[in-house]
Amino acid sequence: MAGGEGTRLRPMTANQPKPLLPVVNRPIMEHVLRLLKRHGITETVVTVQFLAALVRNYFGDGDELGMHLQYATEDVPLGTAGSVKNAADRLRDDRFLVISGDALTDIDLSEMIRFHRENSALVTIGLKRVPNPLEFGIIIVDEGGRVQRFLEKPTWGQVFSDTVNTGIYIMEPEILDAVATGEPVDWSGDVFPALLERGAAIYGHVAGGYWEDVGTHESYLKAQADALSGKVELDLGGFELSPGVWVAESASVDPDAVLKGPLLVGDYAKVEAGAELREYTVLGNNVVVREGAFLHRAIVHDNVYLGPGAHLRGCVVGKSTDVMTGARIEENAVIGDECVIESEAYVSSGVRVYPFKTIEAGAVVNTSVIWESRGQRSLFGPRGVSGLVNVEITAELCVRLASAYATTLKKGEYVVTARDCSLAARALKRAVNGALTAGAINVLDLEAAPLPVARFHTGREGAAGGIALRTTPGDPQSVDIVIMDGRGADLAPGAQRKLERVFSRQEFRRAFPGEIAELTHPSRAIEDYAHELLRHVGVGDVRDMKVVVDCAGGTSSLVLPTLLGRVGVDVLTVNARLDDVSPTETLAERRRDLQRLSELVSSSRAAFGVRFDPVGERIALVDEMGQLIDEERALLVVLDLVAAERRGGRVALPVTTTRVAEQVCRFHGVQVQWTSTSLDALTAAVAGPDMIFAADGRGGFVVPEFSPAIDGLAAFMRLLGLVARTRLSLSQIDARIPEVRLLRRTVPTPWAAKGAVMRSVIEAAEAEPAGYRVDTTDGVRVARDDGSWVLVLPAATEPVTDLWAEAADMDGAQALLERWARVVERAAG
Numbered sequence: 001m002a003g004g005e006g007t008r009l010r011p012m013t014a015n016q017p018k019p020l021l022p023v024v025n026r027p028i029m030e031h032v033l034r035l036l037k038r039h040g041i042t043e044t045v046v047t048v049q050f051l052a053a054l055v056r057n058y059f060g061d062g063d064e065l066g067m068h069l070q071y072a073t074e075d076v077p078l079g080t081a082g083s084v085k086n087a088a089d090r091l092r093d094d095r096f097l098v099i100s101g102d103a104l105t106d107i108d109l110s111e112m113i114r115f116h117r118e119n120s121a122l123v124t125i126g127l128k129r130v131p132n133p134l135e136f137g138i139i140i141v142d143e144g145g146r147v148q149r150f151l152e153k154p155t156w157g158q159v160f161s162d163t164v165n166t167g168i169y170i171m172e173p174e175i176l177d178a179v180a181t182g183e184p185v186d187w188s189g190d191v192f193p194a195l196l197e198r199g200a201a202i203y204g205h206v207a208g209g210y211w212e213d214v215g216t217h218e219s220y221l222k223a224q225a226d227a228l229s230g231k232v233e234l235d236l237g238g239f240e241l242s243p244g245v246w247v248a249e250s251a252s253v254d255p256d257a258v259l260k261g262p263l264l265v266g267d268y269a270k271v272e273a274g275a276e277l278r279e280y281t282v283l284g285n286n287v288v289v290r291e292g293a294f295l296h297r298a299i300v301h302d303n304v305y306l307g308p309g310a311h312l313r314g315c316v317v318g319k320s321t322d323v324m325t326g327a328r329i330e331e332n333a334v335i336g337d338e339c340v341i342e343s344e345a346y347v348s349s350g351v352r353v354y355p356f357k358t359i360e361a362g363a364v365v366n367t368s369v370i371w372e373s374r375g376q377r378s379l380f381g382p383r384g385v386s387g388l389v390n391v392e393i394t395a396e397l398c399v400r401l402a403s404a405y406a407t408t409l410k411k412g413e414y415v416v417t418a419r420d421c422s423l424a425a426r427a428l429k430r431a432v433n434g435a436l437t438a439g440a441i442n443v444l445d446l447e448a449a450p451l452p453v454a455r456f457h458t459g460r461e462g463a464a465g466g467i468a469l470r471t472t473p474g475d476p477q478s479v480d481i482v483i484m485d486g487r488g489a490d491l492a493p494g495a496q497r498k499l500e501r502v503f504s505r506q507e508f509r510r511a512f513p514g515e516i517a518e519l520t521h522p523s524r525a526i527e528d529y530a531h532e533l534l535r536h537v538g539v540g541d542v543r544d545m546k547v548v549v550d551c552a553g554g555t556s557s558l559v560l561p562t563l564l565g566r567v568g569v570d571v572l573t574v575n576a577r578l579d580d581v582s583p584t585e586t587l588a589e590r591r592r593d594l595q596r597l598s599e600l601v602s603s604s605r606a607a608f609g610v611r612f613d614p615v616g617e618r619i620a621l622v623d624e625m626g627q628l629i630d631e632e633r634a635l636l637v638v639l640d641l642v643a644a645e646r647r648g649g650r651v652a653l654p655v656t657t658t659r660v661a662e663q664v665c666r667f668h669g670v671q672v673q674w675t676s677t678s679l680d681a682l683t684a685a686v687a688g689p690d691m692i693f694a695a696d697g698r699g700g701f702v703v704p705e706f707s708p709a710i711d712g713l714a715a716f717m718r719l720l721g722l723v724a725r726t727r728l729s730l731s732q733i734d735a736r737i738p739e740v741r742l743l744r745r746t747v748p749t750p751w752a753a754k755g756a757v758m759r760s761v762i763e764a765a766e767a768e769p770a771g772y773r774v775d776t777t778d779g780v781r782v783a784r785d786d787g788s789w790v791l792v793l794p795a796a797t798e799p800v801t802d803l804w805a806e807a808a809d810m811d812g813a814q815a816l817l818e819r820w821a822r823v824v825e826r827a828a829g
Helices: 028-038 052-059 079-085 109-118 173-178 187-197 217-229 395-407 423-438 451-460 493-505 525-536 560-567 587-604 631-646 660-667 679-686 712-725 730-736 751-766 810-828
Strands: 043-048 068-073 096-098 103-105 123-129 137-141 147-152 163-171 202-206 211-213 239-242 245-247 263-265 281-283 294-296 311-313 385-388 414-419 442-448 465-471 478-484 546-550 570-574 608-612 619-622 650-654 671-675 691-695 742-748 772-775 780-784 789-794 800-806
Touching: 028 052, 028 103, 043 052, 052 068, 079 187, 103 163, 103 217, 109 123, 109 163, 109 202, 123 137, 123 187, 123 751, 137 202, 147 187, 147 202, 163 211, 173 187, 187 202, 211 217, 281 294, 395 423, 395 465, 395 478, 395 493, 414 423, 414 451, 423 442, 423 465, 423 478, 442 451, 451 465, 451 478, 451 525, 451 712, 525 560, 525 712, 546 587, 560 570, 560 712, 570 587, 587 608, 587 619, 608 712, 619 631, 619 712, 631 650, 631 660, 631 691, 631 712, 631 730, 650 660, 650 679, 660 671, 671 679, 679 691, 742 810, 751 772, 751 780, 751 789, 751 810, 789 810, 800 810
Parallel strands: 043 068, 123 202, 245 263, 263 281, 294 311, 414 442, 414 465, 546 570, 546 608, 650 671, 650 691
Antiparallel strands: 096 163, 103 211, 123 163, 137 147, 137 163, 239 245, 385 478, 465 478, 608 619, 742 800, 772 780, 780 789, 789 800
8 A cells, every 4th residue: 555645744755656765774674575475476466546657666676575566546545445437457366465565564464364264264454552543543352353444534532442453454355345446445434344244244343463554743753763773674785794784785984983783884875083973873875974074863865065163953854955063953853855955954853944945144034934833732722722822832833733724625615713811812813814814815803702792693694603712710811812713613523634734734825916805794693693692592580589799800701791681680799890900710709709609690690600711611609598519519500500400401411410410310301312522522512403502511501492612691691581480499300410529630641652552451341240330422431320430531731641430439430430540550550
């Protein structure tokens, strides 16, 4: 399989296919072909698509390798299964092996073939255990090796094993009948699950040996280091000049050069006296290294000139590039083919220089030419794109992010933008607006507005999406950039990954002068939101009710006067101003304000009190006695009110919610739909039929009849009507709901151990006796028949694993939590 384009490896693959990318001076595909030859496999069909002529020209008919190569060319990408079907006329006679031409491996193929024969399998899938399974397909097999389940490219919440699909398959020719002709078809996503449902004999063989999917710059450097260290069985060529120092016979290395292995010097390379080559350096063929040059963990492709005093550390330099005197290239930088790095130029860490570029003498390059790497572990976090103002989230980053977002949309579409009241959000939004309009995207700027208002107008105005900037809750030094889809909901994981790919490659679309889009400011955004909210949410007669509202100095104060003035409720409002000096509050300030709210509610004899967060998205409740209702209880109280009024329908709740919610719903004839903990999953569930309520357990409530998004303003108006129509106070409703006995714990877990941890957890869960149920909606949830349960969920953005446990009493919940925490701790090492 040699049709890979390798977009994540650009600029190394900007003008050559990924299978031709050299590892220790031989294309990855050549290492694969040599592996096949060692196991007696010489008849090979090569599927090609991207820059196919380069692959054919390099390998020819395979005679030099002692093999017979044929080629099957795809006019358009057909997927992993479609490309094999494209070569079906050459595969019908006998079983065949499918292997990727761009993964480095020395897996024992003979052992895998023997396993396939012994099990009379239709398909045998090569499996490997890896530390981070997010970018691969996870596969679960039983004790005999038979495949039980597939999951392609999971989130951390879906990781239930670290055993992944290597893309190496042994197949019987009959499987070709299950693949459509001329259509894009994937083995793991389409063919294998369908065959599994029909009971086909699909087996997985957990292989030993080495396997590395060379799909990123980091994995490319790792593959080079592993090859030099002997972790993978390869033919390095040349001879071992000293321990770990491999030099081709035709190379010229001055005796006064310093060489500290492991390293490799290719054919006809020249290393002058005074040059220093350190560990894990690879010099390609015909490379010249002048006196005083220093290389450490540097991968240098063929025909490169490195001038006197050049300094390369942890970088990749493409073929036919000249690095002149005193130039420095830092870690994780990648220089494309046929570039010129002139004297004393400095290329910073992480910079990408695409082919055929010139970096002028003395230039300091901190951003890519023309594209640039993101340099973060993950662009999106739980609150969108977050970071310190003018350190991690700068105006430059906002321009690049908005440009990437514009590139994912069609020219001329509309995007809604909004911000909170902070000065930082105001400044950064201007950068966002400029980048969007420069990318041919029209902008509807709401200026300062609550986040629910921004979501409402994004879904209502026919916009393609929206961007809102807000101060990070509890951290006035940081800002969150919330990117929305056309519904006003946060981008789904798939859309986030698409945006990340464009952002990381920095391949932005630019509008021609006549295509520059417009920036407009809707004049009645607040009034339109208030009108539609009251039209959809029945409040009723609340003129005899008194409530206390704390706006927290945020943007909800822009909307509440319009809303409350129309319904006629008696309201005492505090902090009803835009506080651009303190756009968020610390935990101590929040507690102080909630205490003040409690005092005002009890002293004024109000029905209840509510405190909005600074962007109007989440609320905290205080009952008529001035007692704060914690977030878990607030969910149950509002749920009870809604369910009692509706007497039917469904509610959506994350799997971390107490199962007391199920008791409340059953009492009122309402069904619960459990979702994963992601906000996107909750929003998607709300879009289903018969939904009457949703909440996230952190003060966020959804009013489905008005919007699929979390909306504190809509939740408050809904609550006004519910409390007005019931004869019970909030404290009375709270008192009739059973006590919650839910505990939570966080266990530190290294990133590299997360896959192994979840595999251990699911193995322990499946080993439980009868009376236990395992659910993998998000993480691994183990439930008993007595109603107790535990949930193990790896955090997406931190090196920790979160655990929740609930039982009939606190001692039982604590015992359950400690037991499964021990499972996680043992697996994490």
